[in-house]
Amino acid sequence: MKFKNKCAVVTGSGSGIGRACALAFAGEGANVVVADLNVQGAQDTVRLIAAAGGKAIAIETDVSNPSSVEALVAQTINTFGHIHTLVNNAAIQVNKTIEDTSFEEWNAQLSINVGGVFLCSKYFLPYLRNTRGSIVNMSSVNSFFVEPSCAGYCATKAAIAGLTKAMAIDHGHEGVRVNCICPGYIDAGLAEGYFQSQADPEKARKEAGKLHALWRIGRPEEVARVAVFLASDDASFVTGASMVVDGGFGSGLPPK
Numbered sequence: 001m002k003f004k005n006k007c008a009v010v011t012g013s014g015s016g017i018g019r020a021c022a023l024a025f026a027g028e029g030a031n032v033v034v035a036d037l038n039v040q041g042a043q044d045t046v047r048l049i050a051a052a053g054g055k056a057i058a059i060e061t062d063v064s065n066p067s068s069v070e071a072l073v074a075q076t077i078n079t080f081g082h083i084h085t086l087v088n089n090a091a092i093q094v095n096k097t098i099e100d101t102s103f104e105e106w107n108a109q110l111s112i113n114v115g116g117v118f119l120c121s122k123y124f125l126p127y128l129r130n131t132r133g134s135i136v137n138m139s140s141v142n143s144f145f146v147e148p149s150c151a152g153y154c155a156t157k158a159a160i161a162g163l164t165k166a167m168a169i170d171h172g173h174e175g176v177r178v179n180c181i182c183p184g185y186i187d188a189g190l191a192e193g194y195f196q197s198q199a200d201p202e203k204a205r206k207e208a209g210k211l212h213a214l215w216r217i218g219r220p221e222e223v224a225r226v227a228v229f230l231a232s233d234d235a236s237f238v239t240g241a242s243m244v245v246d247g248g249f250g251s252g253l254p255p256k
Ligand SMILES: NC(=O)c1ccc[n+]([C@@H]2O[C@H](COP(=O)([O-])OP(=O)(O)OC[C@H]3O[C@@H](n4cnc5c(N)ncnc54)[C@H](O)[C@@H]3O)[C@@H](O)[C@H]2O)c1
Pocket: 011, 012, 013, 014, 015, 016, 017, 018, 035, 036, 037, 038, 041, 061, 062, 063, 064, 088, 089, 090, 091, 092, 112, 138, 139, 140, 141, 182, 183, 184, 185, 186, 187, 188, 189, 190, 191, 192
């Protein structure tokens, strides 16, 4: 029970990796705030947590909208009185080259994927400072090892890795740690969207598995366990880190 009587806010936790993180923090005793644009998904996550004996609330949030994020912060503090962990996980992915990406799609990726990290961190920092809490940002192996036809997305994930280091050095002396996770392919929404954008989604899924040294894609819980570690006191001397959780994807191409 590493987070007993503590509060964790997870953005984009109405599905996929975010939902797994919300469940993992609740499993460690945290009161969890499930913040997502998708209210139905957020409520389903809350139900799953309650069914497992945990405590969570759903808050409809658009991480790219300053007033929505301010409302998230106010509701979190009104309900639980404090916050110890912020997981900035919400993101979208446009599977296109820069030439095919519209200006609106480019802006949407920047404002949700990077702007969301900025806004949530900015407005939760005063409270995280009070608890000497920590931030876990969801980046990607695509922050340093890119793939075709998701240029804007790769740019946002590299920006998150940079922002993680910058925030770590700005706030480390205040006791706030900031790290990011770089997952490989994980069986969740964004990877599924990528597979579906390919001519043969099933083939694309199989081929993606073989890009990893372990010859499979990962499970959301395998990322969630690392998020819990990074946010916990077990990682008390870890800050500014990009933690790779990629089944060996970034190590190089495995044998065929
Ligand atoms: N799935 C993968 O293979 C993979 C790999 C590397 C990194 N990641 C990262 O993990 C994170 C989660 O990805 P996933 O695959 O679980 O995706 P997902 O689509 O299952 O979940 C993303 C969630 O974010 C929410 N969201 C989208 N826009 C939002 C907004 N403006 N405000 C609030 N919530 C919003 C969605 O409603 C959704 O519930 C992302 O940051 C992604 O970049 C995923």
